[in-house]
Amino acid sequence: MAIKLKPLREQVLVVTGATSGNGLATAEAATARGAAVVAVARNQAALEALRERLSAKGARIAICVADVSDLAAVEAIVPVAVAAFGGFDTWVNNAGAGTYGTVEQVPVEDHRRVFDVNYFGVLHGSLVAARHLRTRGGGAIINVGSILSDRAIVQQGPYCATKHAVQALTDTLRMELEQEGAGISVTLIKPGAIDTPFPEHARNFMNAAPSLPPPLYAPEVVADAILFACAHPRRTLYAGGGGLLSSLLARAAPRLTDAIMDVAGTRLQQKPGDAGDPARRDNLYHPRADALRGSQTVRARSSSVALQIQKAGSPMLVVGMLGGGAALAVAARMLRARR
Template sequence: MPLTLRRLPEQVMVITGATSGIGLTTARMAAAQGARLVLAARAGDALDELAGELRARGAEVATVTADVGVPGDVERIGQAGIERFGRIDTWVNNAGISIFGRLEDISPEDHHRLFQTNFWGVVNGSLEAVKRMKTRGGGAIINIGSEVSDRAVPLQGMYSASKHAVKAFTDSLRMELEKEGAPLSVTLIKPAAIDTMFAVHARNYMDKEPALPPPIYAPEIVAEAILHAAQTPKRDLFVGGGSAAISAGARLMPRVLDYFMRGTMFKQQRSPVPTRPGRRDALYKPNPEDELRQRQGMPQRVHERSLYTSASMRSTALKTALVGGGALLAAFTLSRRLAR
């Protein structure tokens, strides 16, 4: 079957992790452009509030309270889309969580829980999407990876591992579907650091509150990339030139990047603020106080646009040139910092 993706106003779109950050931003943006939505998250009250907000603006919305790490919950998401709208055109596997701390300090239970959400949530969602979409006209499966899909970082080791696993699964699924000629586009989105509730939601084993290393980008840039991939087949998309540069550096000079990250990332991922006593996170259950917020409000500069991402969504040749330029820039920057 030929691969033809519908225009957004004609689409039914599933978004997991829809009540904060990238998922929330994407849901609001997709609704504004006329998509019909199936929104899923663990926070049922926040889902209801979001659905009410979007319906007041004229959007058609179905909601499913679900944990993406539970296959039965993900099956209910797919069933809700079919029962309410008759089909699903795009499935966005966005739900995710992190843990900050040294790998040896983190409990096995927490390691497993992170993988249950970040990796198995994507597996569950992707396979459910294939089942629901392959014989109903096809569409787009969009998985949210990370700049650490290509390059691991210290203090978020298991998060990095889960995003590496997401990349491998996504690439394998894409090849298998292409081999059989299935009418499905499979895209991996790889954002750089994004100003969302990511650090607030993360479990923290450090004595300081988590922080994200610059450059930091706005969640709207990720949402724009997701909505682009929903309408235009893309293999993968970097969000932020910083993400592309890190990926290029990982390929071209991995050992230099080791030295650079060892010298910078331990400091950059620790804020000056001591970890709060009784700090809450969202590893096992949502924190109602932090729902329905697109951004944390980073003290660092947040880039509201990305020339690299905008260009890569429009021109493959320009994207290639920018990746090469980014790699050279990364090499120059790293060499200067290491020389200091």
């Protein structure tokens, strides 16, 4: 069956992790463009506030409290969508959790929890979404991965491992649905560093406040990629040229990338004296205060030329543009780190 996706304004989207960062940006942008949204998160108060705020603007929104690591809770999202809007057309697996610290510092139970949310949460959502979308003749499943699907980074071992697993799961699901002729598009979004509360929400075992390495992009860049994939079948979309450059470099020169991590990987992920809002700290097992952006002092780009080129259908042009500057970028970063 050929994949035929509806225009965004005619769609109903399920968005997990909808009260913070990329999920919140996606819910806001989708409703602003006429789509209906079923917003899913653990934070009931934040969900109710989101529904009130967007409903006041005329948005079509329903909410569902769920921890995506719980399959029964994920399955319960479907009747909410059916009752509110008759079903859904796109499912966005966005919810995520993380830790900062070495593989040995992070307790095994925390490794498991990151996998429960980031991998099994995506698996649960994908299984539930595929089952429903078959009854509607197709639709889209969009998984939010990371550039760390391509390249691991120090101090985020469990998170990197889950994103590698999500990439494998996404690719396998896509092939199986294609083989079946289900008419379901499966897209992996790979954001770079995005200015969300992730560093504040992550459980931290380092001796300094965690942060994201530059360049950072606004969460609206990820929302742009997600909403494009809702209506246009794509295999992969990188959200942010900086992240794409890092992935290209890691593939072309893995040992050199290791050397950069040795020199600067930890330092680039620490922000001494700027831990952000303490009310957001450590949401690994329980929800904390949510927000669109992080509260640390950072600079974030509001758009991505690389993403716009991908949307235009020219991924090889992106590779050419960014690949040519990879060596210079690496050399400059190494020099800065050594100084």
